Amino acid sequence: MLQRGTVTLRALEESDLDFLFALENDPSIWGVSDTLAPVSRFALRQYLQHATADFYEVRQLRLVICADSQAVGTLDLFNFEPLHLRAGIGITIIASARQQGYAQAALELLLGYARHTLRLHQLYCTVAADNTASLRLFEQGGFCQVGVRKEWLRKDFFWQDAVEFQYILDKKSTDSE
Numbered sequence: 001m002l003q004r005g006t007v008t009l010r011a012l013e014e015s016d017l018d019f020l021f022a023l024e025n026d027p028s029i030w031g032v033s034d035t036l037a038p039v040s041r042f043a044l045r046q047y048l049q050h051a052t053a054d055f056y057e058v059r060q061l062r063l064v065i066c067a068d069s070q071a072v073g074t075l076d077l078f079n080f081e082p083l084h085l086r087a088g089i090g091i092t093i094i095a096s097a098r099q100q101g102y103a104q105a106a107l108e109l110l111l112g113y114a115r116h117t118l119r120l121h122q123l124y125c126t127v128a129a130d131n132t133a134s135l136r137l138f139e140q141g142g143f144c145q146v147g148v149r150k151e152w153l154r155k156d157f158f159w160q161d162a163v164e165f166q167y168i169l170d171k172k173s174t175d176s177e
Contacts, residue, residue, distance in 0.1 A: 033090070146165065
């Protein structure tokens with residue numbers, strides 16, 4: 001378990017089933033998770049059974065973000081590339097817990113974990129251009145904007161741009177820590 005103040009990142013547990021069911025079936029976040037359909041409890045149970053698989057084997061990792069021991073969100077590493085030591089990152093916070101600094105604390109915890117434990121070289125993420133909270137989160141977290149993909153995401157009946165961010169964890173060659 002990783003901790004910063006009252007915020008922790010921990011592994012998924014069987015007891016997270018109801019939390020994940022509510023989170024994954026919130027239509028307001030489907031657009032950022034590239035899905036259009038609800039997820040069944042059966043599918044989530046199966047997912048939880050394999051959630052402890054090795055990061056290098058399954059090339060993804062989902063951690064639960066907790067505040068005062070209550071689950072408030074998830075942090076995902078995905079599309080892990082062992083050769084290039086990079087992974088995508090996604091953070092989801094339940095609506096009632098947003099704008100309270102939980103995502104920022106989780107991101108800070110993840111950066112240290114990704115650098116020192118997973119030994120990754122870089123992280124990247126894609127953020128909808130109108131998601132000002134996430135844009136601010138990653139900018140304040142030290143991520144650099146590296147591009148904009150035009151009309152990349154479909155939202156309702158229109159297209160929107162996506163902002164691409166990158167964070168180099170191993171900065172030995174460019175600066176000292």
